[in-house]
Amino acid sequence: MRDLQTVDLSARVGALTFKNPIMPASGTFSEDLADVFDLDVLGAHVLKTIMHGTRTGNPTPRVCDMQAGMINAIGIPSKGIDYFRDEMLPYWAAFNAPLVVSISAHSVDEFAQLCSEVSLPGVTAIEANISCPNIEADGNAFAMRPDTTHEVVTRLRAATDLPLWAKLTPNTGEPVEVARAAQDAGADALVVANTMLGMSIDIDTRRPRLGNVMGGMSGPAVKPIALRMTYQCARACDIPVIGCGGISTLEDVLEFLIAGASAVQVGTATFQSPTVMARLITELEDWMTSRGLISLDQIINTLEAPNAGVFK
Amino acid sequence: MRDLQTVDLSARVGALTFKNPIMPASGTFSEDLADVFDLDVLGAHVLKTIMHGTRTGNPTPRVCDMQAGMINAIGIPSKGIDYFRDEMLPYWAAFNAPLVVSISAHSVDEFAQLCSEVSLPGVTAIEANISCPNIEADGNAFAMRPDTTHEVVTRLRAATDLPLWAKLTPNTGEPVEVARAAQDAGADALVVANTMLGMSIDIDTRRPRLGNVMGGMSGPAVKPIALRMTYQCARACDIPVIGCGGISTLEDVLEFLIAGASAVQVGTATFQSPTVMARLITELEDWMTSRGLISLDQIINTLEAPNAGVFK
Amino acid sequence: MNHIPTTVSVPVPQGLRPRCAEATCFVRSNTPVNGEYRLLTLDAPEAILDCQPGQFFQLLCPQPDGEHPFLRRPMSIYGYDKAEGRLEFLYKVTGAGTRGLATLRAGDAFNVLGPLGQGFSMQDDWQNLMLVARGVGLATLAPLARMAREKGRKLTAICSARSPELTMSVDLFESYGAEVIIVHDKDGSSTPEALRPLIEARIAKGDVDAFYTCGSSRLLRLLQDLGETHGIPGEIAMEQQMACGLGMCQACVRSFRVGGRVIQRRVCREGPVFPISEAM
Amino acid sequence: MNHIPTTVSVPVPQGLRPRCAEATCFVRSNTPVNGEYRLLTLDAPEAILDCQPGQFFQLLCPQPDGEHPFLRRPMSIYGYDKAEGRLEFLYKVTGAGTRGLATLRAGDAFNVLGPLGQGFSMQDDWQNLMLVARGVGLATLAPLARMAREKGRKLTAICSARSPELTMSVDLFESYGAEVIIVHDKDGSSTPEALRPLIEARIAKGDVDAFYTCGSSRLLRLLQDLGETHGIPGEIAMEQQMACGLGMCQACVRSFRVGGRVIQRRVCREGPVFPISEAM
Ligand SMILES: Cc1cc2nc3c(=O)[nH]c(=O)nc-3n(C[C@H](O)[C@H](O)[C@H](O)COP(=O)(O)OP(=O)(O)OC[C@H]3O[C@@H](n4cnc5c(N)ncnc54)[C@H](O)[C@@H]3O)c2cc1C
Ligand SMILES: Cc1cc2nc3c(=O)[nH]c(=O)nc-3n(C[C@H](O)[C@H](O)[C@H](O)COP(=O)(O)OP(=O)(O)OC[C@H]3O[C@@H](n4cnc5c(N)ncnc54)[C@H](O)[C@@H]3O)c2cc1C
């Protein structure tokens, strides 16, 4: 019997179904990657966060190395909503892969307005970047606290009929409370998580390695943080969680799925190897085949955790 | 003139002066290291956190690997205050290097009582581990919030005349507020920081790699987090900061000093190379000599940060 | 690979010849032994070659392609020779660290820390020794053969494996004059039920003053039971996940039954060798 | 080194021959050129050898002892030959990544991503070319020599260095028929003040239709000034810290003055070659 069944990679995230659970992380993906592989193999396309007006972003240098990862302080350079609607949307709408648009803003009003303005045909879901540590000083973003999260997600919920994802930050001390606040306010899914605030100094010049002094850490070094938060949020919430942080190998993908993620986003790994997402899809399929698994349900949320009860 | 001056490695931490700024991090050091090098070369000795009664610690496995670091869920196995007073203190008091005793407790009362009981002759300073993420579920410790920090440090301050250091956690979303709370409550110095809560899963068994499911990340992967917090706390507070997190090379030591640390603690690096602390002392001296520097004051808090104003 | 300079000398307490040290060794060879096992032979400095059977080293494993072992990996001393400057490990490739070990080639530099822990004892009245080992446990017990010969003891080695081809170190035991009994899963001779009468027969002949074993909890229970019944002491080498290997971190504890109480001991420091009667 | 398997083939859009690709190359040689520079010569697959002078590759650098470069490092194409399957980089050892490059030995596998970015143009009416380069900028400008010869253009190369011994690539320029002028710091011939009359004399003779340069902001300002005064266009190759190298992350922006406005462009995508008149 088993031989007759084929592996079904499809991933359900609330009401949406993606043909596989692999999608890019916001800010690490653009049309430029189409030079390297066929972007339609991806489960979804997630765009760099856009803001309402045009913005330059942070001073350079905007990136630096660390052991097993990188730190970025790109900021959110943005060409604004008009450019998105007129130039970007038509380009992405031509793909089969569903389009997820990431948005952000400095105030709740602006956020809600942008949310309603990007709710256009061709857009499949909206990812609310309520967590970018570069927008406000010291990493303070809406997602740092349950109350501010609840407030902004409530307003975003009212502003769109599209599926709404809230992207959380690992910089908060209350990840579970923030996740619940997003759920209670009507988010359809959680993206867990954005970058961790860090810093690096050039000892020869005694200057920060980033123009912005501090920046967001990503890559393998932060994977255990994102995995822990994914596990915490998946246990605490009923809405699906999309894992994100340091994913670069098949083992990483499986760790997040086992911890409870319904899908995953891949960021920094694409900078090391632009074809990594396409490879992960193939490797996941091969791995499932070799183990006789036919559905992601046989992997997602299957952690054997005898002592897990002691954690919230 | 310069040739006549010799490098002075001594490090001032409030009223205390250490002969150099290198000391071990709590929990990564014990008398066993005396088999490897002369422990009197160190700036100070910092012991594994003790609690009042006897405790077993967490289930095994207690440690696992990650890229560029490790995760531990040792917990605080403790032989209690009597064993400390009768067995450990006499051993450590025989060294010239000053002794720093790390303590912790589950309640403010117990914490204060232990603090007063360990304030014995032979003890130079007390490090309050108000941040160990394994003690309470999900990493919630006193140092997660300014109010609980203020409360416990106030009580500890009243319980001892010895210099009191507060060891902070990177798991909080309010590191600066917590640091200020510790300072306001009378701490003499801050140790920045303890481990970051993370998790790892064995995909073959689908079990957590740690008996305790989650644990504290340490090593090079977390260095940018600890460095960022050191910088934030050193700018926000008047009391000295002792940097801790991922320090394994001379460059790391210098990064923390430049960011504002008055001294540093070395933990996980000792597991990779037990002689690392002794080497760092020599390398620091050589580096200063080669650059004609004679005092740590020429390094500490010398970050050139044109944009730093935008950060708290 | 991680960068651990070993050229910088560090101050050592007056009069203390380091009991253990970090040292850079050079690979002589690193060859497959049978299916899953490899033998790593190193040129090692004298300073780290005052070893006891049962002690171990903490190996800083190279990073194999795409994997990143960070902590050192504990490995029993399989062979050592101070005069020749030789140190050997017999290892099974199981994960990132041992896959890293498998990449070592002749001439490579390789950082080790040791010797660590407490080795086997061989008390004066333990004249007739019986060793029961399986799989990688043989790596740990093998140096007992030379020790037994040096001390003029009689050694019987029961070597257990999945199938007869997979037994290891038989030649080594025999070269030191040990009697070797091979048992295996294929014919059922390796089960505790089959081993019990075999061992009891030897005990009856007065041929067993002490047991040595390693690893398998089925064997441990069998030997604990036989030991208690017949008043035969013995030692077991145990394993546990480690970080420091020196006794500092308390990662490697296991529970032991001592005088009616259950206590925790560090495998790296109080062990890895413990009395069979106390192991759990 | 990081693990990037390149054997798995990935789906590429119908009809698109990848403009750039990840590929495993093999090191032919990696030799010192003078004090600080090294020449890395690779055996490279055909698929990545449709290069233009001025384009670059993103190199996945091996980890040197104790250092951990994570991001790829951008390097200009110094030489390439599709027929021969050869790709060359001339690099200066400055930090962790380039120290890692320096550890590569003949036969080593090495992962590169490219060719990337927009190379130099050589418009039809640019018949007399003048190139002004210093230090590592020579690595970027060197392939222009062959391009000029192939297109039958006349090339004058002003090579600047700290001292005469440190000039590089002079033979390479001359082998393609370029006239080489060496200037250096020791006799002061490399300052903008000394270069200006030298270049102006050539301009006066009608010998300069276009400039090419790279790197130094003092040279840029001199050439911008001369270009504006005499109506001479030109191109500059610029540098900036990069993460992706493909245009995705916006790490590598620089400011440009275009039509009275200051705009930001990505060095990796719109560049690294830009009009001299727009550079800032
Ligand atoms: C004192 C002692 C002596 C040993 N002697 C030998 C020997 O001579 N030959 C041999 O092949 N093996 C021996 N082992 C087991 C060996 O340490 C492990 O097989 C090895 O650490 C596995 O590492 P890995 O990265 O390949 O596997 P992984 O499974 O990827 O290791 C993951 C982590 O778990 C730890 N770990 C995994 N298995 C064990 C284990 N059995 N014991 C302790 N830690 C483990 C690793 O050290 C690492 O930190 C010994 C273990 C101990 C404690
Ligand atoms: C398009 C382009 C072409 C280049 N061509 C060459 C060449 O042909 N030969 C050559 O020697 N160098 C060239 N460089 C510079 C080269 O990229 C850097 O010297 C190299 O990245 C330094 O890396 P490192 O780790 O050794 O130094 P580190 O100083 O340790 O690098 C730290 C970080 O800064 C980045 N960085 C440092 N210097 C530069 C720089 N000048 N430009 C961009 N990023 C930098 C590194 O990539 C790394 O991310 C080029 C740069 C660019 C952008």
Ligand SMILES: Cc1cc2nc3c(=O)[nH]c(=O)nc-3n(C[C@H](O)[C@H](O)[C@H](O)COP(=O)(O)O)c2cc1C
């Ligand atoms: C260069 C860069 C730019 C990023 N820009 C954004 C962004 O605009 N919006 C956002 O929500 N996250 C952004 N991120 C965070 C990523 O989407 C992702 O959450 C994070 O990098 C962790 O995943 P990774 O380790 O796989 O990269 C950015 C990350 C990087 C490295």
Ligand SMILES: Cc1cc2nc3c(=O)[nH]c(=O)nc-3n(C[C@H](O)[C@H](O)[C@H](O)COP(=O)(O)O)c2cc1C
């Ligand atoms: C095995 C282990 C045990 C630790 N135990 C303690 C402890 O008992 N008390 C404490 O305050 N910190 C403890 N820590 C945290 C360290 O003191 C240090 O803050 C942390 O590891 C970061 O530094 P590092 O990266 O240099 O190790 C422990 C860390 C490790 C790795």
Ligand code: FES
């Ligand atoms: S491994 Fe650290 S105490 Fe045993």
Ligand code: FES
């Ligand atoms: S390096 Fe990423 S956009 Fe240029």
